[in-house]
Amino acid sequence: MLKSYRAKGFFRKGLLTVLQYIIKRIFEMIPILFIVSILIFFFTHLIPGDPARLVAGKDATFEEVATIREELGLDKPIWEQYVTYMGNLFQGDLGTSLKTGLPIMDMFVDRFMPSIYLTLFSMVWALVIGLLIGTLSAVFKNKWPDYLGMVSAVSGISLPGFWLGLILIQIFSVQLGWFPTGGADGWKSYVLPSLTLGAGIMSMLARFTRSSLLETLKADFIRTGRAKGLKESIVIPKHALRNSLIPVVTIAGLQFGFLLGGSVVVETVFSFPGMGRLLIDSISFRDYPVIQAELLLFSIEFIMVNLVVDILYSYLNPKIRYTA
């Protein structure tokens, strides 16, 4: 549908300007990422408790703790530690976990993709159901589908994710036995967590689609379409929804980053072996190298997602595309 002229847009505007724009945005990101990395590094070192003591164990002697401290490089000044850390980071070394002694990179490898799938599936739920509810609500404005849709939407925004997750587990896993209660084996184990994670954004998109669509339905070109003798079943999806989609997709993209935050809670509820649960586990163990690496990764992901949304948006909208 939109694809054909979207693709063309890239060429019309010139691939070069597109690349320039992306490169410019990436360069703008660098200082922010730099500051973020400093903040994360220094603040995780503020975490109370002596990591060396943690590694050595309660019964370790003072000398043993001192040796470990030296091994970990914790006796050096903090800025030096930071430089070393960043140096290692660029070589793909995120440090070692205090708890398991494993390289953090190895720990992330197994957990990264399941978390990504989880957020992606959540977004798919949110887009499909959110758009559907929003469209039905707008089309049947002030009739029962609208009331039903909007009541569910405002409820969806107000539901605590962890509670929704627990209830879904109780009904669909424990009582009906349709889905596993946790883990990440096969698509079935993704259904409930992704639904839980997507519920909030789904509701938000439903509300947004509705108001955006109602706005579009007032437009003159909708009347033109009707005056041509088109059916409502053509006017709404082909003329109205297509116009409303651009802001809706933008909002969806911007919300994508917040799924990353929500995943921490949802992964804990569903004992999902992803990045979010690892973060919570690390916090309770004060495994600060892992916390540090996690936070850094989350913020990079978040910034990247927002960048991609920005770029996509400017090419989704033909007006922006040609006049910019």
Place this chain on the structure above:
Amino acid sequence: MELSKAVNSSTTIKKEKKYSPLRELLKNWKKQKNALWASLFILLLITVAIIGPFIAPYDPYKPDYNAMLQGPGIDHIAGTDEYGRDIFSRLLFGARISLTVSFLSVFLGAIGGTILGLLSGYFGGWLDRLIMRSSDVMFAFPDILLAIAIVAILGPGLTNVVIAVSIFSIPSFARLVRSSTLEAKETVFVEAAKSMGASHFRIMFQHILPETLGSLIVFISMRIGTAILAASSLSFLGLGASPETPDWGAMLSLGRDYLGTSTHVVMMPGIAIFLTVLAFNIVGDGLRDVLDPKTKNE
């Protein structure tokens, strides 16, 4: 269309009789039936938060090993938890905790954000750039993740939850106030005040701040729901209230092990959180329709 113009002008003529913003607000507020009910519910909650400890039928901390995990009944209208503590009494105490935590954190965030936003929008220049770049950095973390990070550093506990939630609220308030400030700065009466030699402080707080109040109030009411959800999530993750506290999130976290056998242990605090957040969201929607017609959601 001609018609809508004509019909609209007829309503404005009627309204012109005697204009008073407060009466206008109250009149429109009455039209928002849902929001009216929701605000009554919030008033009830606030009352409960204040007098809860006096009307609670049981001591929320006192275990009763003869009445563990009882379902809702005559003795315990919301049942008991795994220590035999009365869930209803704990919910009453929890209302105070939830409201205090959320109000406090949102107001702290709002005050911080408003001051930064005013300074940023009013003075512009390097101060503006500094404040906005800092908020960009804050925006580099998803909300709840930022709160988790802050609590991870400061350690668990309700005070730290308040700090965490207010810190993550600051940048959004700052942006909101900054954009309204930029708008208000261009208005005639601000120009007039400037030319009359009013101090920066006076212009900011007496002339610009009132202009931003409408959208600020709407945002605060929406934010309180978010804050309650965030605080209860933190408690659920074991980063907020300590487990024995009658905090709604903590109650849920403890109760989850008994979900299969005693559903009410999880249902009751969940419903409490849900209804409270729902009420604040509905009030926020209503306020937006009344105060901020630009973003009206029909």
Place this chain on the structure above:
Amino acid sequence: MEKLLQVEKLETQFTKDKQKIKILHGVNFHIHQGEVLGLVGESGSGKSITSLSIMKLFKGTSGEINSGRILFNGDEDLINKSETEMRKIRGKQIAMIFQEPMTSLNPVMKIGEQLLEPIRLHLGLEEKKAKEHAVSILKKVGIPRAEEIMNEFPHQLSGGMRQRIMIAMAISCNPQLLIADEPSTALDVTIQAQILDLMKQLQQKEKMSVLLITHDLGVVAEMCERVVVMYAGRVVEEADVFDLFESPKHPYTKGLIASVPKLGQKKEKLDSIKGNVPNPSELPKGCKFAPRCNDVMPICYEQEPPELNLENARSCSCWLYKEERGGIRV
């Protein structure tokens, strides 16, 4: 000449805040085959609502037709037609052009895509034939490089071009009646003239009937054969265009004509009608124009004047002519 469209006692109302507001109060007029009829009045007089009523385009509004008849092609009463039946008429037998060419085209659809919709729907042509037809129509409305424009988006075109596209879309299925609602108002003066010329040309070539809605008497004089003057949801005068300008009957028409600047006329100030169009929900008793009328009489505040048939097939609703049915009083 045969009558193509006959509107009789048309009443249309809208609902706002559960209050019913009548916008049209028994509108009567007709259009002959191949005729250009002007529908004139200030904004708020009910011209546009009349056109929307003929098309029954009330979806998404609270509008509904209360009573009356809209006879099309002799004895087909559009009021009794179902939505499905109306859809077969819209765009095929009756087409419409709107005031705002900027917003009347869908911004995210290519011109070709929008143009093909009615062609494929009503003429049932297959893709290739339909495209050829669309291009030929574009050429007919004077669009250069028609093939290229098919692949462009509305925002790449000027206002005048967009209005040409709207016209092309409207005439693409050879409608018997074209309703043009202020087709030139939003355009620059030079473009206005071009668009009106084009419409006149097409009307003569295709033998279409046109209902031209406008507030601009200059456009009426240029384009129309007969004129219907509307005020507050009523027809107050109907006459041949020459008669109307030569000897307007209704004080409102006189006022309208007096407010048009004329060549060679040296006047400090243009005459204008005092006051404003009354609000549809707060109409005065008696003649709705009475409060603004220069020739007002006591009876005007009491009773609404009936529609009088005068000579030369013209009619007028005004108490000034009560005594002299068919007579002349200037």
